[in-house]
Amino acid sequence: MLKRKCQQCELPIEGRSDKKFCSDQCRSNYNNGQRSQSERLILEVNKVLRKNRTLLKQSNPSGMSIVRKEFLTRSGFNFNYFTSRYKTRDGNEYWFCYDIGWMYLEDEKIRIIEYQSYMKKL
Numbered sequence: 001m002l003k004r005k006c007q008q009c010e011l012p013i014e015g016r017s018d019k020k021f022c023s024d025q026c027r028s029n030y031n032n033g034q035r036s037q038s039e040r041l042i043l044e045v046n047k048v049l050r051k052n053r054t055l056l057k058q059s060n061p062s063g064m065s066i067v068r069k070e071f072l073t074r075s076g077f078n079f080n081y082f083t084s085r086y087k088t089r090d091g092n093e094y095w096f097c098y099d100i101g102w103m104y105l106e107d108e109k110i111r112i113i114e115y116q117s118y119m120k121k122l
């Protein structure tokens, strides 16, 4: 019969056949490791969102700007990460990173705006 190993320390396990860990200590260490992995993911996503917001802010000193999409991409902007969307009455859409958003324009250009209080869906 194959000896089962502890999922945390890989020492052989004694006892019941459904045991996954050799000790309570190993089970708790394993679970802490799992949790910090998902917390790392959250931190990573937050980092991307914060960077996106900073880049939008820096590219938009006047409150409303139009920049080339390529300029943002080259600065490290990631268009897949945003916190909310807002649809205008004429059917256009703003993508927000917190309080600053962008809209896709023609010719690979991007309009950047600041959040306005009438954009209630945020």
Ligand SMILES: [Zn+2]
Binding pocket: 006, 007, 008, 009, 010, 011, 021, 022, 023, 026
């Ligand atoms: Zn163990």
